[in-house]
Amino acid sequence: MKRNVLLIVVACMGLVLAVSLLSCTATDNATNEGPKPEWASFIPSPEFSPPYPPLPHHFNDMHGLQILCRAPEGAIERALANPLEKNGDDDLFVLQMGWSPDCEGFNVHEIQINAPVKWGDSVGSTTLIEYIDSDMGLIAGREIWGWPKKMSEIIWTETDTGWIIECYKQKDQGSIPLMKVEYTTSDSTPDVQWPVMEPVYLVKRIPNASPSVPPLTQLVCVGCNRPPGSESAFDPSAATTNTKGTATVQFFDGPHDQLNFFGPVEVLDARMSIFEGPMTGGLGLGEVVYEWVE
DSSP, X not given: OHHHHXXXXXXXXXXXXXXXXXXXXXXXXXXXXXXXXXXXXXXOSSTTXXXXXXXXXXXXXXXXXXXXXXXXXXXXXXXXXXXOEEOSSSOEEEEEEEEEEEETTEEEEEEEEEEEEEETTEEEEEEEEEEESOXXXXXXXXXXXXXXXXXXXXXXXXXXXXXXXXXEOOGGGTTOEEEEEEEEEOSOOOOOOOOOOOSEEEEEEEOOSSTTSOOEEEEEEESTTSOTTOOOTTOGGGOSEEEEEEEEEEEOOBTTBOOGGGOSOEEEEEEEEEEEEEOSSOBOOOEEEEEEEO
């Protein structure tokens, strides 16, 4: 009787082992040979009412004004985020202003202070700070790519000789002034060598939401995945109108906006491009080229 019980137990153990092996084999085959899960292409928050549409984001009737400036010595290094380094001996930056009356249905104005940088053997630019008047652009820019965007009021005024662009804080800070730019078209401006500004490297900071979890930082490259030889969507050669000119730039400090150390600004060159109608391509995902915890 005892012998029969022992045989039954051994047989049951063998059956369990065989089933387990078959199950593991099936799992391995599914893992190695079956279709791999894909990332969700669009994860908004809140899901029922997304603050921005899926990528890519397209720009229509884009106005772009770029002013090449020199800041006082040491200003660019003061504003740079690690691990980026200043590219070149001069404290150059490009004040870039954009206006798209229709970016995915939003009327968007933005102002960027961009500096030429290097990371290892790679060169490009980074955005030191950006002001924007669209919650869509603010949330998408910070959440997806890590652009250091802040809300503001931005006013473009066309004049007989060019444009005046003013930037103010919102009403919660008394609409205090932050910038005033005056651009005047001219046919007698000197030829100036502009620094390399593409691709764009952004330090995307993801703050910790818990004392036990360290903050995550990613270095995002926008333009690194562009096919070799292809042009940016903002290539001036595709513009309907291109002008050159002169400009004056004024920065003002606010309680939470330290901008005066970028001045007094020496303006070296200024140019403007207007793209009528839809621009080719669109702003899609970049590449995370490095990440670390603080």
